[in-house]
Amino acid sequence: MMSLPRLNTILATCLITTLVLWIVIPFAMALMWSMVDPGTSWSYPDILPPALSFERWRIMWETSSLKTAMFNSYSLAPVAGMIAIILGAPTAYAFGRLTFPGKGIAQILMLTPIVLPGFVTAVFFASILVSLGFHSRYFAILLGHVVLFMPYAVRILSVSFSQVNNEVVNAARDLGASPFGVFRAAYWPAIKPGLFAAYLIVFILSIEEFALAFVIGSPTFTTVPTILYSYLGYDFIRPNAAVVAIVLVVPNVLLLIVLERLMQSANPANVSGKG
Amino acid sequence: MPDLDIRNVEMRFGGFCALSDVSLSVSSGKFITLLGPSGCGKTTLLNIIAGFLHPTQGSVLINGKGVTSLRPENRDTAMCFQSYALFPHLNVHDNVAFGPRQKRVARAETQSRVSTLLSQMGLDLHSTKLPNALSGGQQQRVALARALAVEPGLVLFDEPLSNLDAKLRDQVRSEIRSLQRELGFTAVYVTHDQAEALAMSDEVFLLNGGRIVQSGKPRDIYFKPKTRFVADFIGAANLHSGPINSGAMTTPFGPLSVDSPNLSMSTVCWRPESAALGGPLSGVVSSAAFQGSYLDVFLTKDGETIRLQISGDQHLEVGQTVSFGVPRDRVVIIEDTDTGQANA
Amino acid sequence: MPNGLRIILLLTPGLGLVMTLMIWVLYRAFAQSFGLYNFNGDDLLTLSHWQGMFQNRRYWNALEWSGYIAVVSATLAVAVAYPLVIWLRRPFKGSFLLSALIKAPYFVPGLVAAFLLINVISYHGFVNEFLIWIGVWDQPVRMQNDKNGYAIIGLQVWKQLPLAFLLLSGAVAAIPDNVLHAAQDLGAGTWDRFRKVVLPMTVTAMQASLILIFIGAAGDFTFQAVAGPTRENSLATLMVTYQGASYSDWNGAAVIGVTLMVLSLLGSIVFAALVQIVAKLMERV
Ligand SMILES: Nc1ncnc2c1ncn2[C@@H]1O[C@H](COP(=O)(O)OP(=O)(O)O)[C@@H](O)[C@H]1O
Ligand SMILES: [Mg+2]
Numbered sequence: 001m002m003s004l005p006r007l008n009t010i011l012a013t014c015l016i017t018t019l020v021l022w023i024v025i026p027f028a029m030a031l032m033w034s035m036v037d038p039g040t041s042w043s044y045p046d047i048l049p050p051a052l053s054f055e056r057w058r059i060m061w062e063t064s065s066l067k068t069a070m071f072n073s074y075s076l077a078p079v080a081g082m083i084a085i086i087l088g089a090p091t092a093y094a095f096g097r098l099t100f101p102g103k104g105i106a107q108i109l110m111l112t113p114i115v116l117p118g119f120v121t122a123v124f125f126a127s128i129l130v131s132l133g134f135h136s137r138y139f140a141i142l143l144g145h146v147v148l149f150m151p152y153a154v155r156i157l158s159v160s161f162s163q164v165n166n167e168v169v170n171a172a173r174d175l176g177a178s179p180f181g182v183f184r185a186a187y188w189p190a191i192k193p194g195l196f197a198a199y200l201i202v203f204i205l206s207i208e209e210f211a212l213a214f215v216i217g218s219p220t221f222t223t224v225p226t227i228l229y230s231y232l233g234y235d236f237i238r239p240n241a242a243v244v245a246i247v248l249v250v251p252n253v254l255l256l257i258v259l260e261r262l263m264q265s266a267n268p269a270n271v272s273g274k275g
Numbered sequence: 276m277p278d279l280d281i282r283n284v285e286m287r288f289g290g291f292c293a294l295s296d297v298s299l300s301v302s303s304g305k306f307i308t309l310l311g312p313s314g315c316g317k318t319t320l321l322n323i324i325a326g327f328l329h330p331t332q333g334s335v336l337i338n339g340k341g342v343t344s345l346r347p348e349n350r351d352t353a354m355c356f357q358s359y360a361l362f363p364h365l366n367v368h369d370n371v372a373f374g375p376r377q378k379r380v381a382r383a384e385t386q387s388r389v390s391t392l393l394s395q396m397g398l399d400l401h402s403t404k405l406p407n408a409l410s411g412g413q414q415q416r417v418a419l420a421r422a423l424a425v426e427p428g429l430v431l432f433d434e435p436l437s438n439l440d441a442k443l444r445d446q447v448r449s450e451i452r453s454l455q456r457e458l459g460f461t462a463v464y465v466t467h468d469q470a471e472a473l474a475m476s477d478e479v480f481l482l483n484g485g486r487i488v489q490s491g492k493p494r495d496i497y498f499k500p501k502t503r504f505v506a507d508f509i510g511a512a513n514l515h516s517g518p519i520n521s522g523a524m525t526t527p528f529g530p531l532s533v534d535s536p537n538l539s540m541s542t543v544c545w546r547p548e549s550a551a552l553g554g555p556l557s558g559v560v561s562s563a564a565f566q567g568s569y570l571d572v573f574l575t576k577d578g579e580t581i582r583l584q585i586s587g588d589q590h591l592e593v594g595q596t597v598s599f600g601v602p603r604d605r606v607v608i609i610e611d612t613d614t615g616q617a618n619a
Numbered sequence: 620m621p622n623g624l625r626i627i628l629l630l631t632p633g634l635g636l637v638m639t640l641m642i643w644v645l646y647r648a649f650a651q652s653f654g655l656y657n658f659n660g661d662d663l664l665t666l667s668h669w670q671g672m673f674q675n676r677r678y679w680n681a682l683e684w685s686g687y688i689a690v691v692s693a694t695l696a697v698a699v700a701y702p703l704v705i706w707l708r709r710p711f712k713g714s715f716l717l718s719a720l721i722k723a724p725y726f727v728p729g730l731v732a733a734f735l736l737i738n739v740i741s742y743h744g745f746v747n748e749f750l751i752w753i754g755v756w757d758q759p760v761r762m763q764n765d766k767n768g769y770a771i772i773g774l775q776v777w778k779q780l781p782l783a784f785l786l787l788s789g790a791v792a793a794i795p796d797n798v799l800h801a802a803q804d805l806g807a808g809t810w811d812r813f814r815k816v817v818l819p820m821t822v823t824a825m826q827a828s829l830i831l832i833f834i835g836a837a838g839d840f841t842f843q844a845v846a847g848p849t850r851e852n853s854l855a856t857l858m859v860t861y862q863g864a865s866y867s868d869w870n871g872a873a874v875i876g877v878t879l880m881v882l883s884l885l886g887s888i889v890f891a892a893l894v895q896i897v898a899k900l901m902e903r904v
Contacts, residue, residue, distance in 0.1 A: 026736070029739065100622070109637075110634055150633060208729075210728075210840075233844065325800070360798045377807050377811065
C-alpha cells in the first residue's frame with residue numbers, strides 16, 4: 001500500500017519518457033528530412049544528415065504546387081467555417097434551448113456525417129456532382145466540408161446556447177430591451193467562446209480533410225493533404241513529403257491549442273470538442 | 276455488537292489540519308452523535324472510522340482491536356452517505372441486496388432482509404425502479420436500507436436527514452432510532468442540526484475546527500455548556516461577563532445570582548426558557564413574538580439585549596418594563612475563550 | 620408563428636441540409652450498386668454488379684482485410700485505453716502530462732501520422748538502425764508494408780487511442796468517489812468494485828469507443844494506401860480503384876461502398892452486443 005505512489009511515479013515516468021520519444025523522434029526525423037541539403041543525400045549508415053539547409057523548402061515553395069495547394073486549403077477553410085456556423089446556428093439553438101418531440105432522434109441524425117465512412121460519402125457525392133454536371137471543384141469541396149463538419153459546430157454551439165442564463169434573458173426583456181439588446185446582453189457573452197471554438201474546429205478539420213479533396217479535387221485541384229499524399233504514393237519523395245507534413249501539422253497544432261483553451265471557457269465540463 | 280474507540284486521531288490534508296487530537300469511545304449498542312458546523316470535520320471522521328481515509332496519527336479500535344490496517348470492505352461498518360451514493364445502474368432491490376450478496380448471505384435470507392427493509396422504509400412499490408427515478412427522500416431511505424441490509428455492528432450515518440422535508444425528517448428520525456433499538460447496532464450519527472442531536476442521542480460529541488469541544492448527555496450539553504461556542508451553537512443563550520461577589524454577578528438588568536465563590540472575572544450563561552416573570556432583574560421589552568407554546572421576548576437595558584422565553588399565555592407590550600428572575604442552578608460559568616474554534 | 624413551424628424553420632438550414640445531402644449520397648450508393656445511374660451504359664435495375672463482385676477474389680479479400688484491421692484496432696485501442704483510464708482516475712504527480720501526451724496524436728492528421736511512422740520504421744529508419752546499434756538485429760528488417768498489417772494497426776491504435784481515452788475517462792470521471800466507497804463499505808474488494816460498479820457504469824462509453832474506432836478503421840484509406848501491404852486492399856482503397864480513372868466502374872464501387880456500410884453497421888451491432896454480454900457475465904461470476 002505505502003509504495004503505491006512511488007510505483008505510480010516510476011510507471012508514469014517510464015511512460016512519459018516513451019511517449020515523448022514516440023512523439024519527439026518522428027517529428028525530429030521529419031524536420032531533419034525536410035532540411036537535407038538537395039546536393040547531398042542522407043542515407044545509410046549516416047546517423048544525421050551530412051548537411052542541413054533550407055534549400056529544400058525554397059525549391060518546394062518556388063517550383064512545386066505547394067503554394068497553390070496552400071492557397072486552396074486556406075481559402076476553403078475560413079469560408080467553410082463561416083458557412084457551417086451560419087447554417088448550423090439555428091439548429092444548435094433549437095437543440096440547446098428548445099424542447100420538441102423527436103429532439104433526441106434529430107440530435108442523433110445530425111451525427112450521420114461523422115459515422116458514414118468518409119470515402120463512401122466522397123465517392124457518391126462525386127457521383128451526384130457528375131450527374132448534375134457540377135464542375136466547380138472549389139464549391140463542391142466547400143459544400144462537402146460544410147456538411148461534413150457542421151455536426152461538430154452544432155454540438156459545441158448547442159452546449160453554448162444551453163448555457164445562456166434564462167434569468168438574464170428574462171431580466172433583459174423585463175427591462176424593455178429590444179431583441180437585439182436581449183441578444184447582446186444575454187446571448188452574446190454566453191455563446192462567444194462557443195462560436196470561436198466552433199469556427200476553429202471546422203477550420204482545422206477542413207484543412208486536414210483528405211477524402212473529399214482527393215476524390216473530387218484530383219488531379220487538378222490540390223489541397224495540402226492531397227499534395228502530401230501524392231508525395232507518399234507512387235513517387236515517394238521523402239524530403240518533399242517532410243516539408244508538406246510540417247506545413248500541414250504545425251499551424252493546426254497551434255490552432256488546436258487555442259481551441260482547447262476556448263473549449264474550456266465555452267464549457268468547463270467538456271474535455272475536447274474534436275471527435 | 277461492537278464498541279468503538281478512537282484515540283488521538285489527527286488528519287491532515289497537506290498543510291490543513293482537518294482533525295486534531297480527537298478521542299472518543301462508544302460502548303456497544305449506543306447511539307452517539309457528532310454535532311458541529313459544516314466543515315468542522317464530521318465527514319472526515321466518519322471516513323476514518325469506515326476506513327476510506329487513514330488518519331495521519333492516532334488509532335481506531337473496533338471491539339478493542341486496532342483496525343488501521345483493515346480495509347473498509349473487511350470492517351464491520353456500514354455507512355449511510357450524505358450524498359446517498361446509490362448505484363445508478365442497479366434498481367432499488369439490487370441496491371439493497373448488494374451488501375448481503377457481497378457477503379455471501381444465503382439467497383433466501385437476502386431476499387427476506389431486502390423485503391423486510393423495503394417495507395419498513397415504505398419502498399415496496401418502488402423495488403424495480405432505478406435510483407434516479409426516485410425522489411430525494413426515497414433515495415435517502417434506499418441508502419438507509421442498503422446500509423442496514425448487511426446487518427452491520429456499527430452504522431455510520433452522515434447527515435441522513437438533511438435532504439428530507441420537515442415532516443418526513445421527523446418520521447425517518449424516529450424510524451432510525453427504533454430500528455437501532457430493535458437491531459441493536461452501535462450508531463455514530465453525524466448532523467449539524469442541534470435539535471436532531473439532542474433528540475436522538477445517548478451521547479453528543481460537539482466538534483468545532485477539527486476538535487471535540489464538549490461531549491456528554493444531551494441534557495448536560497444543553498444546560499451545562501463549557502464554552503461560549505457550545506452555548507451559542509446549541510440553542511439560544513444569554514451571556515454576561517463580570518466579577519462575582521457573594522454569589523451574584525452585577526448585570527445591567529440587576530444582580531444575577533450564581534452558585535460560585537467570589538471571582539474577579541468570569542462569564543456566565545443561562546437559557547432563555549430558564550427565566551420566570553417576577554424577580555430581582557428587570558428590562559424593557561424591545562420585541563415580543565408569540566410562538567404558540569411560548570412567547571419569545573427580547574429585553575434591553577443600557578444597550579445590552581437578552582432573550583426570554585416564557586409561557587405563551589402571557590401578554591407583554593413593547594416598551595413595558597418587566598421584572599424577572601433566573602434560578603441559581605440554571606446559571607453556569609463558562610470559559611469565555613476561543614480555544615474551541617482555533618485551528619491548529 | 621406555430622411552434623412546430625418555427626422548429627422546422629430553425630432546423631432546415633442545418634440539420635435539413637445535412638440530412639438532404641447524406642440521404643442523397645446514401646441513396647446514390649444503393650441505387651448505383653443495383654445498376655441505376657450507370658455512367659457506362661443504360662440504367663437498369665439489376666443484381667449483376669453484386670453478382671460480379673461476389674465472384675471477385677479481390678472483393679472478398681478486401682472485405683476480410685478491412686474487417687480484420689477494424690476488429691483488431693478497435694479491440695486493441697480500447698484494451699490499452701481502459702487500464703490507462705482506470706490508472707489515471709485519481710490525479711497524481713505527472714498524470715496530467717501523461718494524459719496530455721496520450722491525447723496528443725489526435726491533433727496529428729492521419730496522413731502526417733502515416734508519414735512519420737514510415738520514417739521511423741523504414742528500412743534504414745530509426746527503429747532498424749537503433750536495434751542494429753544495440754545489437755538486437757544483425758541487419759535491417761523490412762517492416763514497412765508488412766503482410767500482417769501491423770503498421771496499419773499500430774497507426775490506427777495510435778491515432779484512435781485518444782478517442783477511446785476521452786470517452787472512457789469521461790465515463791469513469793462521472794463515477795462519484797462515494798459510490799465506489801459505498802461498494803467497498805458493503806464488502807466489495809478491488810476486483811468486485813471493478814466488475815460490479817465501474818464496468819457496468821462505463822459500458823456505454825466502451826460501446827461508443829469500440830463502434831467509432833471500428834467504423835473509422837473499417838473505412839480506412841490513408842493508412843492502407845501509405846503503410847499497408849501492397850498486395851492487400853481495404854474496402855475503401857478498392858472502392859476508389861474501381862471508381863477511379865482506370866476502371867470508371869461506379870456501379871462496382873457502389874457495391875463495395877454499400878458493403879463497407881453494412882460491415883460498419885454489423886460490426887457496431889456485434890461489438891455493442893458483445894460488450895453488453897461480457898459486462899453482464901462479469902457481473903454474475
Ligand atoms: N480530501 C480532502 N482534501 C483536502 N481537504 C479536505 C478533504 N476532505 C475534507 N477536507 C477539508 O476538511 C474539512 C472538513 O471536511 P468535512 O469532514 O467534509 O466537514 P463536515 O463536517 O462538513 O462533514 C473541510 O474544511 C474540508 O475542506
Ligand atoms: Mg459532511
